[in-house]
Amino acid sequence: MTLLLNIAVDGVAYGMILFMIAVGLSVTMGLMRVVNLAHGGFALIGGTLAHWLGTEVGLPFALVLLGAVAGTIVIAMPLERLVYRRIYGFGELQQVLATIGLTFLMIASVNLWQGSSLLSITLPEGLNRSVDLGFRQLTAHRALVIGVGALVILGLWLLLDRTRFGIRLRAAVDNRDTASALGIDTGRIYMLTFALGAGLAALGGILGAELLPIDAYYPLRYMVLFLIVVAIGGLGSILGSFVAALAIGMIETASRYLVPDMATITFFAIVILFLALRPRGLMGRVGA
Amino acid sequence: MTNKPGMIALAAVSALAVSSAWADEIKVGVIAPFSGPFAQYGVQYQQAIETYQAQHGTAAGDHEITFIYKDVGGVNPDQSRALAQELLIRERVDYLAGFTFTPNALAVGPVITQSETPTVIFNAATSAINAESPFFLRTSYTLPQVSAPAAEWAYDQGIRSVVTTVSDYGPGIDAEVSFKAAFEAKGGTVTDSVRMPLSTTDFTPILQRVKDQAPDAVFAFLPGGPPTFSFTKTYNENGLRDDGITFLGTAETEESNLQALGDLAVGLHTAYHYSAAHDSDENRAFLDALAELHPDGIVNWASVGAYDGVHLIYEMVAAAGTDGPAAVEAALGLAWESPRGPIEMDPETRTVIQNVYIREVARNPETGLLENVETGIIATVGDLGWNQ
Amino acid sequence: MTGRLLSIFLILAAGAAAYLLFPYNLAFLTRILIMIVLVLSLDLILGLAGIATLGQAAMYGAGAYAAGLFAIHVWADPVAGLLAGAVAGALLAAVSGAVLMRTQGLTLIMLTIAVAQICAEIANRARGVTGGADGLRGIRPGKVLGLWEFDFIGITGYWYAFAVMLLVFLALAIIARSPFGLSLRGIHESPERMVAIGVSVYRRRLAAYTMGGAIAGIAGALSAQITQLVSLESFSFTLSAEALIMLILGGTGRLYGAILGTVIFMAVHHVAAANDPFNWLFVIGALVLVVVFFLPRGLVALPVSLKRLAKGGRHAGT
Numbered sequence: 006m007t008l009l010l011n012i013a014v015d016g017v018a019y020g021m022i023l024f025m026i027a028v029g030l031s032v033t034m035g036l037m038r039v040v041n042l043a044h045g046g047f048a049l050i051g052g053t054l055a056h057w058l059g060t061e062v063g064l065p066f067a068l069v070l071l072g073a074v075a076g077t078i079v080i081a082m083p084l085e086r087l088v089y090r091r092i093y094g095f096g097e098l099q100q101v102l103a104t105i106g107l108t109f110l111m112i113a114s115v116n117l118w119q120g121s122s123l124l125s126i127t128l129p130e131g132l133n134r135s136v137d138l139g140f141r142q143l144t145a146h147r148a149l150v151i152g153v154g155a156l157v158i159l160g161l162w163l164l165l166d167r168t169r170f171g172i173r174l175r176a177a178v179d180n181r182d183t184a185s186a187l188g189i190d191t192g193r194i195y196m197l198t199f200a201l202g203a204g205l206a207a208l209g210g211i212l213g214a215e216l217l218p219i220d221a222y223y224p225l226r227y228m229v230l231f232l233i234v235v236a237i238g239g240l241g242s243i244l245g246s247f248v249a250a251l252a253i254g255m256i257e258t259a260s261r262y263l264v265p266d267m268a269t270i271t272f273f274a275i276v277i278l279f280l281a282l283r284p285r286g287l288m289g290r291v292g293a
Numbered sequence: 294m295t296n297k298p299g300m301i302a303l304a305a306v307s308a309l310a311v312s313s314a315w316a317d318e319i320k321v322g323v324i325a326p327f328s329g330p331f332a333q334y335g336v337q338y339q340q341a342i343e344t345y346q347a348q349h350g351t352a353a354g355d356h357e358i359t360f361i362y363k364d365v366g367g368v369n370p371d372q373s374r375a376l377a378q379e380l381l382i383r384e385r386v387d388y389l390a391g392f393t394f395t396p397n398a399l400a401v402g403p404v405i406t407q408s409e410t411p412t413v414i415f416n417a418a419t420s421a422i423n424a425e426s427p428f429f430l431r432t433s434y435t436l437p438q439v440s441a442p443a444a445e446w447a448y449d450q451g452i453r454s455v456v457t458t459v460s461d462y463g464p465g466i467d468a469e470v471s472f473k474a475a476f477e478a479k480g481g482t483v484t485d486s487v488r489m490p491l492s493t494t495d496f497t498p499i500l501q502r503v504k505d506q507a508p509d510a511v512f513a514f515l516p517g518g519p520p521t522f523s524f525t526k527t528y529n530e531n532g533l534r535d536d537g538i539t540f541l542g543t544a545e546t547e548e549s550n551l552q553a554l555g556d557l558a559v560g561l562h563t564a565y566h567y568s569a570a571h572d573s574d575e576n577r578a579f580l581d582a583l584a585e586l587h588p589d590g591i592v593n594w595a596s597v598g599a600y601d602g603v604h605l606i607y608e609m610v611a612a613a614g615t616d617g618p619a620a621v622e623a624a625l626g627l628a629w630e631s632p633r634g635p636i637e638m639d640p641e642t643r644t645v646i647q648n649v650y651i652r653e654v655a656r657n658p659e660t661g662l663l664e665n666v667e668t669g670i671i672a673t674v675g676d677l678g679w680n681q
Numbered sequence: 682m683t684g685r686l687l688s689i690f691l692i693l694a695a696g697a698a699a700y701l702l703f704p705y706n707l708a709f710l711t712r713i714l715i716m717i718v719l720v721l722s723l724d725l726i727l728g729l730a731g732i733a734t735l736g737q738a739a740m741y742g743a744g745a746y747a748a749g750l751f752a753i754h755v756w757a758d759p760v761a762g763l764l765a766g767a768v769a770g771a772l773l774a775a776v777s778g779a780v781l782m783r784t785q786g787l788t789l790i791m792l793t794i795a796v797a798q799i800c801a802e803i804a805n806r807a808r809g810v811t812g813g814a815d816g817l818r819g820i821r822p823g824k825v826l827g828l829w830e831f832d833f834i835g836i837t838g839y840w841y842a843f844a845v846m847l848l849v850f851l852a853l854a855i856i857a858r859s860p861f862g863l864s865l866r867g868i869h870e871s872p873e874r875m876v877a878i879g880v881s882v883y884r885r886r887l888a889a890y891t892m893g894g895a896i897a898g899i900a901g902a903l904s905a906q907i908t909q910l911v912s913l914e915s916f917s918f919t920l921s922a923e924a925l926i927m928l929i930l931g932g933t934g935r936l937y938g939a940i941l942g943t944v945i946f947m948a949v950h951h952v953a954a955a956n957d958p959f960n961w962l963f964v965i966g967a968l969v970l971v972v973v974f975f976l977p978r979g980l981v982a983l984p985v986s987l988k989r990l991a992k993g994g995r996h997a998g999t
Contacts, residue, residue, distance in 0.1 A: 034787070098733075099973050106969030121333055124553070218519040220519065229791075265490070277780070277792055281783070371908045374909075
């Protein structure tokens with residue numbers, strides 16, 4: 006029983022981080038039809054800004070978080086306007102090439118600015134403290150991750166279900182041309198969605214830095230992991246990404262508890278089995 | 294195939310043989326990662342080499358020594374071998390050095406045997422490398438060399454039960470095997486051995502499993518960088534320290550990532566051959582000279598491996614010039630005072646015999662920075678993995 | 682037919698010129714040749730048949746380990762080793778392809794990545810056989826065709842790899858113009874139409890994937906014989922991704938693109954890494970973006986684009 010609880014708690018915390026980083030990727034891939042391999046780069050930019058604001062500027066953690074996410078969005082918006090807008094029209098392969106090129110430039114920039122070693126993000130004293138759950142201890146930091154992840158999914162649901170922006174976004178995902186014909190300014194929606202995705206990636210990157218530590222090569226190291234979340238969740242589905250991220254968090258955690266020696270093989274075998282049976286993922290809105 | 298360029302290339306090789314008579318300039322080719330996630334290694338090597346040359350000049354005997362750096366990227370034996378060939382044929386180097394990863398070193402084995410080029414390994418730590426060619430010399434360490442003393446020290450401290458947790462790849466398994474053998478030989482028990490996949494990002498499940506077994510200590514081996522960072526964090530956060538489970542490691546608290554670990558690292562125990570905080574005049578001189586050249590430079594085991602490697606090359610050049618076999622002969626049995634302490638090139642294993650220290654991470658009251666404080670020498674050993 | 686003869690002549694001339702111009706860099710040139718073979722295999726799969734993959738390293742690695750083990754335990758003959766590599770690559774491609782070829786797009790890409798990762802993990806865990814992370818060592822290939830020994834400078838290695846590359850290129854050129862090749866192009870452009878005229882898309886794709894696997898296996902086998910060591914990195918995602926970049930850089934579906942893209946990428950990497958390794962990613966990132974924005978069809982389209990530019994064409998490359 007304790008084992009199950011352990012798997013659940015650790016799996017959920019891990020899954021929430023994956024969700025926050027990957028959800029933007031899923032939406033951009035579903036909405037703009039862009040194979041955006043540079044998405045992890047926004048988590049890297051967020052993490053790097055957080056490292057800089059925390060250790061070199063010396064701001065308190067709340068401001069660090071806010072500043073880094075805002076900074077990432079400020080970088081992402083013009084990038085969308087100037088570069089991505091042109092990439093949308095490319096074929097799939099050209100998109101892969103272009104976004105890998107962007108990833109290289111992001112890595113090279115961080116490398117030049119902060120070097121290639123680990124970039125730590127200073128946490129306030131309170132977040133390092135452990136909370137007693139009865140059957141085990143959990144750091145306040147992990148509890149925060151779970152809490153923020155839950156808020157993010159709730160916020161996204163409200164945004165999509167209850168606001169005009171959400172209705173337009175869903176319309177655009179379902180059918181871009183019709184939405185555009187109905188007078189929805191898809192260009193604006195694209196930019197806002199892209200910024201939102203980049204901001205969430207930054208948030209996930211910073212909060213997840215304890216599990217997926219930030220260094221210049223972060224986007225390449227975890228690219229496959231994020232893409233797997235999207236593929237399993239289904240392109241363009243926020244709920245799908247959420248369920249997929251939690252499931253992947255649970256599976257990885259469970260296999261490390263139960264069969265650490267075989268964890269990698271188990272994990273990929275499950276991924277292959279699942280995708281072979283459900284090529285469109287859990288709830289893909291558009292064909293993969 | 295005996296056309297003109299073939300002749301040119303053959304001429305190059307015969308020039309190689311001729312050059313072994315006498316030359317004013319001796320070139321050393323350094324093969325290391327200068328790009329990618331492991332670029333730090335190349336930087337450490339280069340800084341240490343420049344420091345040595347700043348301290349001791351660029352001449353050894355009658356020869357002027359120059360270094361040529363080549364970037365191998367990461368684990369890339371194809372590239373490593375191609376670079377070695379390019380350095381030997383085109384640049385006509387007489388010595389090779391560097392090598393961070395075992396496959397990269399193994400790949401040049403046949404090449405250096407054929408060209409009789411002394412090759413000094415600055416880092417790669419698998420025992421078996423030196424058996425691949427009689428021209429390999431190693432100024433770093435091997436994993437059994439530091440893991441076995443860690444086990445013996447732990448037993449002497451009253452630790453009787455240990456869980457080993459190592460990354461599931463060659464070096465990790467070497468560390469696990471030699472730790473276990475040494476610990477059980479003393480009379481202790483290794484209650485569980487966990488091999489963690491290299492791709493592990495969340496170590497909570499593994500450390501929770503260790504915690505539930507409540508051993509006296511947990512022995513860990515992980516590749517440097519992100520995995521070590523996550524592992525040590527998780528060790529603290531899950532209350533293993535509070536439960537009195539001692540952390541035993543080797544390279545986990547190395548200097549280049551130590552400050553990033555923060556206060557959570559304080560009190561971690563490791564057995565290793567070099568700490569930048571080693572208390573000796575040689576080490577202080579090394580640190581000062583390096584800081585003068587590179588004010589932001591960090592010194593760790595890779596730096597000292599390169600620094601001693603350069604010393605070894607200087608000694609070989611002074612003794613034998615460009616004569617490869619004679620140079621190796623001159624190196625064997627050579628003893629000197631390194632920044633890490635006294636060391637000696639073992640004639641049998643061609644890996645240095647050195648002190649292994651037990652260290653504890655603490656904050657330096659003056660600088661406020663974390664450092665590995667040496668609390669004692671626990672062994673003076675050569676490569677313990679040679680005959681396995 | 683004259684076109685094919687001309688292309689053979691051009692490649693031979695380029696190979697001889699490289700040999701004459703860079704006699705001291707044969708080891709590096711040989712690495713380029715091996716990479717060209719791998720990228721050519723990708724061109725068959727991706728360029729011709731339109732199968733998107735980021736896991737070509739799986740077959741490359743399988744070929745490398747198979748050829749290495751074959752040389753150590755069975756027979757040191759290099760050509761037999763190539764065959765062993767080809768068989769291993771083809772087998773892995775056929776078995777995994779049986780599942781993979783039923784999917785497409787992102788799902789397919791993820792599956793190809795997963796297969797390569799599993800292969801790497803199996804090789805890592807089978808330490809007794811593969812040497813694990815230390816690498817498979819002790820590969821000592823014999824004389825090529827019983828005549829030419831692998832020499833220190835790498836003359837034999839260079840011409841051996843060159844001959845293999847040329848043969849692979851010719852085989853692919855023939856396949857591309859065969860009815861099978863044309864049907865692959867048809868599938869790439871419009872699978873629905875091919876189904877309508879009674880072609881089994883799945884079988885053709887599986888056949889193409891298996892052939893591509895065999896060629897990737899040959900590339901892996903070459904690298905095992907030249908380096909005399911196989912590491913786990915032969916299965917790495919980076920290798921698959923770099924091969925893909927080189928192909929798209931050069932231009933897909935035309936075989937020349939594979940050669941051009943590989944040569945340019947590796948040469949730029951070599952020069953940039955030699956001059957400023959710490960920042961070479963800037964150079965390669967910029968190169969990739971310039972190509973994708975100004976030459977979307979790849980570097981092979983450069984002459985056409987220049988011609989158009991010279992004529993005062995408004996938009997180069999499109």
